[in-house]
Amino acid sequence: MSEHQDSQVRKAGMNETVIRAEALGKTYAEGRLRTPVFDGLELDVRAGETVAIVGASGAGKSTLLHLLGGLDTPTAGEVYVDGHRMSALSDAARGQLRNRALGFVYQFHHLLPEFTALENVMMPVMLGGADVREASARARELLEAVGLGHRIEHKPGELSGGERQRAAVARALVNRPACVLGDEPTGNLDEKTAATVFELMLELNRAQRTSLVLVTHDRRLARRLDRVLELHEGKLRELAPASLDGA
Numbered sequence: 001m002s003e004h005q006d007s008q009v010r011k012a013g014m015n016e017t018v019i020r021a022e023a024l025g026k027t028y029a030e031g032r033l034r035t036p037v038f039d040g041l042e043l044d045v046r047a048g049e050t051v052a053i054v055g056a057s058g059a060g061k062s063t064l065l066h067l068l069g070g071l072d073t074p075t076a077g078e079v080y081v082d083g084h085r086m087s088a089l090s091d092a093a094r095g096q097l098r099n100r101a102l103g104f105v106y107q108f109h110h111l112l113p114e115f116t117a118l119e120n121v122m123m124p125v126m127l128g129g130a131d132v133r134e135a136s137a138r139a140r141e142l143l144e145a146v147g148l149g150h151r152i153e154h155k156p157g158e159l160s161g162g163e164r165q166r167a168a169v170a171r172a173l174v175n176r177p178a179c180v181l182g183d184e185p186t187g188n189l190d191e192k193t194a195a196t197v198f199e200l201m202l203e204l205n206r207a208q209r210t211s212l213v214l215v216t217h218d219r220r221l222a223r224r225l226d227r228v229l230e231l232h233e234g235k236l237r238e239l240a241p242a243s244l245d246g247a
Contacts, residue, residue, distance in 0.1 A: 014169070018082060018101070018178040018211050019045040019068055025076030026063055037063050038234035039076060048209040050202070052222035055231035061215040062183050064231060068213065069181050070094050071101055082178050099127050103172030103210070105201075107184040109164040111156040111171075116162075117143060118152040121171045125194060128175060140215060142170035145207075146200055162193035173204055179211040187217065198224075 025039035037060040045051055045068075055061050066072040067079055070086045079086045082101040086094060103124075111120045118139050125135035143152050146166040156164050165185065170181050182201070186194035198221055205212045214225065222228045228239045 017044050017080075018047055019043070019213070020080040021068060021077065022080075023066075023077035024067060024074050024079065026067060026072070027075045036234065038231070038236075041077070041236050043068075043229070043236060045211050045213055047178070048120055048205075048211055050205060050212040050225040051214070052225040052228045053213065053215045053231060053236075054217065054219060054222050056230060057217075059231045060234070061231050064197055065181050065183050065213065065215050068172055069104060070098050096128075099124055100175060100177045103175065103177040104181040105165075105168050105172045105180060105182040105185040107187040109156065109168040111164055111167060113156050116153050117148060117159065117167045117170075120156070120167060121174050123181040124171060124175045138174050139170070142174050143167070145204065146170045162197060165189060165191065165193075165197050168219070169197065169201055169204070173208060173210065176208060177210055179213060180205070182212065182216075184215055184217065186221070194218075194221075 021041055021043040024041040024043070027038040027039075028035045028037065036045075041064070041134060053061050063072065067074050068081075070079065070081065073087075081097055083096055086097075089097065110118075115123075118136065121139035121143055121192050122132075122135040125133065125138050126132070130138075140149070140152060143149055146169055148166055148170070151159060151163060156167070159167065162185075167186075169185075180201070185201070186197050190196060201212065202224070204210070212225070214222070216222050229236050
């Protein structure tokens with residue numbers, strides 16, 4: 001895409017599309033060995049919608065999520081986040097965009113063990129330039145929303161697995177991002193706790209109108225989302241809800 005076309009895309013606003021992948025490709029190289037993961041992928045994530053990405057282990061689901069979030073670089077194609085072409089940004093600008101427009105929830109919470117739940121959730125706000133008072137107020141609000149208002153001074157080691165993951169959800173949403181990217185966010189939890197965290201993510205998605213892109217192996221959870229896409233043999237294909245019945 002030319003710079004003129006890129007400018008036209010931005011002028012259009014992309015206000016209904018928070019993430020767009022165009023002709024996206026990724027190939028890993030090791031010496032002379034080339035391992036293509038996928039090529040020519042197209043994806044639009046609209047404002048407020050929820051999208052599940054399913055597929056076999058090793059299909060490239062996490063790789064795709066990392067490309068959409070600007071955590072990895074494609075070998076072909078482009079990713080746009082909130083109207084910005086990721087490849088045109090400096091590392092610093094890409095990091096600022098990620099912090100402002102995206103939230104991340106992983107299978108493992110990635111909370112910093114030496115900080116309290118409140119301090120962990122405050123960090124994205126502080127990185128965005130807010131003062132301590134504003135960061136604390138927003139973090140407290142989200143921790144209350146995820147049912148951890150009574151645990152804000154506890155460090156991750158003092159929280160249960162479900163509580164740690166709820167704190168991670170609060171951290172992902174504290175900057176009111178355009179989209180949250182989840183990589184098996186309930187995969188390390190027991191079935192009951194996983195269902196609780198999943199319902200919480202959907203509830204907050206509706207309340208904040210934040211888009212949600214969720215990589216999951218659990219098709220029972222996937223069919224609860226607006227769209228289900230399967231990554232299969234390097235291609236994305238949309239699945240009909242009926243195909244997930246009994247999964």
